[in-house]
Amino acid sequence: MIVLPAAVFTWLGMVLAISFLEAPLKFRAPGVTLRLGLGIGRVVFAALNRVEVALLVVVAIALAVGPRTPVLIGMAVAVAVVLGVQLGLVRPALNRRSDRVLAGSDADVEAPRSRHHLVYIALEIVKVVLLGALGATALATIA
Template identity: 80%
Template sequence: MIVLPAAAFIWLGMVLAISFLEAPLKFRAPGVTVPLGLGIGRIVFAALNRAELALLLVVGVALAVGPRTPALVGMAAALAVLLGVQLGFLRPALRRRSDQVLAGDDTGTEAPRSRHHLVYIALEAVKVVVLAALGAAALVAIA
């Protein structure tokens, strides 16, 4: 069943495009202030996270009805945990920080990135590796 590798690689492309391309580049565009970039980022990441939840559901259904190995199930579970930590813990902490900046608290624009932000980026990098491995392993499983 091609659904599992397709979902993994679509998800991988979305994370690479948004987290590692769009997110850092938007702050380099002329006229984009930190508050404007944060506002755009909130909208973009909310949409990405909704798509990620949908793709996680697709992955789960594909594993439930199609070929599965312990490795595929383990990688899918790892993705669920990664996304759960990001959405349940890190995103709320990052939202609180961006609320301060959007409310006009200039300390948020001068301070270095928060630990939450750095952990979020690290988890995105881990997610990229897991998604690539899941997609490749799923292709092997259906071959």
């Protein structure tokens, strides 16, 4: 069933494009302040996260109705756990800091990135590796 690798590689492409291309580049554009970049980032990442949850549902359904192996299920669960940690634990902490910056707290504008930001990036890297492995394994399973 091609649905599983298609969903996984779509998800992977979106994470790569947004987290590792759009997110850092927007702050290099002329006239983009930290507050503006954070505001844009919150909208973009909220949309990405909604799509990620939808793609996770597609992956789960594809695994439920199509060919599956314990390895595929394990990788899908691992991706779900990473996404769950990002959305349930790390994003709320990042949102609290960006709320303060967007509200005009100059101390937060000048503060270095929080550890939560570094944790989120590390989890994105783990998620990219897992999605790549899941997609490749899914393709090998249907071949």
